[in-house]
Amino acid sequence: MNKLVTNNIIWFVLLVLSQGLILRNFSEGVGGPFYFHVFLYPLFLFRFPIGTPRYIQLIVAFFLGMSIDFFYDSPGVHAATSVFTMYVRPLVLNAFEPREGYNINISPTISQYGVGWISRYTGTLLLIHLFIFFSIDAFTFYYITDILLKTASSFVISIAFVLMTLFIFNTKQ
Amino acid sequence: MNSFSNLFSTFSSFLLFLLLEVLSFVVIIRGNEHQNKVFFTTSNAFSGYIAEKTTNVNHYFSLAKEVERLKTVNAKLMEQRENARLLLSPLDSNATNQDDTLFLQEFHFRPATIVNKSFFGNKNYMTIDKGKRDSIKVNQGVISDDGLVGIVVAVGTHFSRVMTLLHRSTSISAMIKKNQSFGSIVWRGNTPNVVQLEAIPKHIEVDIGDTIVTSGYSNIFPAQLPIGTIRDFKVKKGNSNYEIEVQLFNDLTSLKHVYVIDNLLLDELKNLEKNE
Numbered sequence: 001m002n003k004l005v006t007n008n009i010i011w012f013v014l015l016v017l018s019q020g021l022i023l024r025n026f027s028e029g030v031g032g033p034f035y036f037h038v039f040l041y042p043l044f045l046f047r048f049p050i051g052t053p054r055y056i057q058l059i060v061a062f063f064l065g066m067s068i069d070f071f072y073d074s075p076g077v078h079a080a081t082s083v084f085t086m087y088v089r090p091l092v093l094n095a096f097e098p099r100e101g102y103n104i105n106i107s108p109t110i111s112q113y114g115v116g117w118i119s120r121y122t123g124t125l126l127l128i129h130l131f132i133f134f135s136i137d138a139f140t141f142y143y144i145t146d147i148l149l150k151t152a153s154s155f156v157i158s159i160a161f162v163l164m165t166l167f168i169f170n171t172k173q
Numbered sequence: 174m175n176s177f178s179n180l181f182s183t184f185s186s187f188l189l190f191l192l193l194e195v196l197s198f199v200v201i202i203r204g205n206e207h208q209n210k211v212f213f214t215t216s217n218a219f220s221g222y223i224a225e226k227t228t229n230v231n232h233y234f235s236l237a238k239e240v241e242r243l244k245t246v247n248a249k250l251m252e253q254r255e256n257a258r259l260l261l262s263p264l265d266s267n268a269t270n271q272d273d274t275l276f277l278q279e280f281h282f283r284p285a286t287i288v289n290k291s292f293f294g295n296k297n298y299m300t301i302d303k304g305k306r307d308s309i310k311v312n313q314g315v316i317s318d319d320g321l322v323g324i325v326v327a328v329g330t331h332f333s334r335v336m337t338l339l340h341r342s343t344s345i346s347a348m349i350k351k352n353q354s355f356g357s358i359v360w361r362g363n364t365p366n367v368v369q370l371e372a373i374p375k376h377i378e379v380d381i382g383d384t385i386v387t388s389g390y391s392n393i394f395p396a397q398l399p400i401g402t403i404r405d406f407k408v409k410k411g412n413s414n415y416e417i418e419v420q421l422f423n424d425l426t427s428l429k430h431v432y433v434i435d436n437l438l439l440d441e442l443k444n445l446e447k448n449e
Contacts, residue, residue, distance in 0.1 A: 054189070062196075074200070075203070075204030076201035077201055
């Protein structure tokens with residue numbers, strides 16, 4: 001249990017730093033609505049231990065978002081998005097629940113549930129996360145086509161980063 | 174018990190979710206210029222919409238007041254028309270139209286509202302909400318925006334009785350606008366809103382559709398007030414005058430707002446004519 005907490009703290013720090021210091025610089029794209037953001041930090045939300053009490057999940061998500069906002073200079077935007085993603089995560093988990101159920105005390109990984117499952121699960125949550133993020137970013141659904149285009153273009157690059165990271169750190173726990 | 178605690182934890186996590194989202198949104202609106210602008214313009218558009226609707230509703234409550242105001246303005250404008258004034262200097266009237274010193278105000282208009290009317294039989298009266306207190310006198314003319322209404326026959330303190338055009342005893346001096354030949358308007362009590370023009374000799378040319386206006390000879394109505402158009406005319410055998418039917422411009426049965434005409438020079442005229 002203690003190892004799990006330390007593990008997650010390390011993930012938290014590494015993801016926030018990599019997102020805030022490195023990936024932020026890739027945010028500019030080809031211009032227009034087709035520019036993309038690389039979102040890697042939601043991975044922390046995806047691989048957060050399933051069995052953690054809901055309130056801890058939500059508070060941790062809030063602080064994760066606030067930390068990202070600190071680097072992006074956009075107070076509250078990532079926090080609101082992260083809290084939302086964390087809140088709907090159980091619904092997605094329920095929808096993709098494998099026959100044998102979840103091992104609730106550890107983070108969901110590729111070695112546990114396979115590439116197909118982890119792609120569907122992270123893909124769905126990432127789409128939700130990006131759509132909510134760009135909606136809050138625009139703060140009005142007047143630019144809905146813009147929001148959808150940004151979501152799509154950012155999704156392609158972000159899912160690649162997320163799955164790559166999951167493959168690299170595919171530890172057998 | 175377990176399901177209850179489950180429900181409680183679901184509910185409390187939802188509350189926590191809401192709390193954190195509200196907190197985030199407060200931070201978003203406080204801290205981000207763009208979102209702040211969008212939020213406040215949207216809320217302004219919304220509150221502006223509400224305010225507009227409220228104003229629209231409130232307009233209905235002030236409508237009666239507004240009508241009174243407009244009637245006063247109308248009366249003022251009527252007084253500025255040429256037929257309500259006496260030209261003192263025989264100069265070019267177009268060039269001096271606005272010069273008040275060249276004109277003497279002859280007619281004064283007072284707005285009034287019809288409070289009661291009956292159109293049944295051949296003696297039709299209506300009651301207006303102005304009386305002695307508002308300087309209404311017997312034998313003053315009553316008009317509406319687009320035609321004649323009648324003559325004041327009795328005055329109370331707050332109300333007056335008006336004999337409408339649709340009355341057996343009505344007789345108002347009128348003329349055909351195009352050739353200035355004049356006769357008098359009477360009503361024989363058959364069709365509402367249709368009156369007869371009498372005493373037009375049959376050598377005068379009349380057509381259906383000709384406009385009938387007041388002559389100005391009666392001292393009650395100013396000249397050139399529109400009355401109606403000729404609907405039908407015929408000459409009875411052995412008669413030297415036309416029988417002309419005039420369709421009134423205004424619908425007396427649906428009137429609501431009228432103006433009472435005060436001839437400011439009436440006393441002078443009466444004295445003069447009495448001395449003859």
